[in-house]
Amino acid sequence: MIPNRQRDLLQCLWAEGPLSRWELHERTGIRPNTVGSDTASLLDDGIIRECEPTSQPRTRQGEPEADDKTSKKRRLRGRPRVPLEIDTQRRHVLGLAIRPGRVEIAKLNLQGKLVEAPASRKVKEPGTIIRTARDLLQEEISDATLCIGLATPGFVDPHSDSILFSSAWPGFGEISLAPIHEVASTAPYYVLENDMHALAARWLLTHRAGQSDDVLLVYFDDGQVGSAVLIAGRPNRGCVTAANELGHTRLPVETDRCYCGRVGCLERVFSTDFLRKQGVAEGTLAELAAAYHDDDEAMSQTIGHFAMGVANAVNFIRPNRLVLVSELTGYANFSDALEESVRSQTLKEIMDRVQIERWQQPAAQSAETAGWLGLASLYCEGWLPENGREKAEAIASAEN
């Protein structure tokens, strides 16, 4: 189990590496001797590696030379610099995604690059999905596996280790994850999360969000709206492991009945079906978004409704950053209209302080994205669930 101090070092290497031990000390304020022993244990674990020594100590551009009074510091600075970096060879992360009718597994190195193409298996009977996922995991897991991220849509109860309800098998009821857990928990880090939180983990690690920022991610596609809230870089845990259910917050508008059983859900509003109800005879929501101009009344109305849902969430959460995640963000007219509509429906005092970003990212439910969950458990505090933390500690003490 990585103590928070080592996590700080890893975070530095993730964001700015390669860095020497001395530079790690300067960046984190951790005592040089402690940096020495912590990096030694990270080297032992195969998480970081030493690069070729360089003779000149590196200073960052524009940064004033560090205070150079002590002789010890001078001595250390005069030594050849041995940069450290995240080791991409010895250990890996496995991402496992459970999707409607399919399970997929991906192997990533510790810098988040795919080691090989993801493998997937079709599942015809919902009853066999967990067994299939377990078998795939069993085939890939090894002593080199450091972290496992398992992502699934729907609601997960981490205490009973079961999926309560999911669009992957509507109407099928509660499914136990125990067979997967049995295999996965032999790895030092194992995180089970909703796929929106996996997407949020990927965003967090690739966008250098400040650990003090609160972030609202909203993912959308035709008939799908998901969201995740990061509170100071940690997922908002809530009472159940799920996405932040923006897609099932409702507006008093006539839509088709949602699979949750209600009418007016935001993800039913943001759909081709809703456009049909407004008399649009042809074209999907994606096609109309691609061709969007503000004289398209039906589309403008759909955008306005969807933006109202997002604006309500922004007012409620007051995030530092709102990230709109979708392949549809590639359509400039549509995206501009959506962003403008969110801005105009949010309280001005809040909106003036929210940074809106677009992230053109396809389907959330991939094994590669699930792998980023595993990486988040390694590099970021607050991602490993409580029971996962106990297991990691038990494994670490057994190894020592």
Ligand SMILES: [Zn+2]
């Ligand atoms: Zn619903």
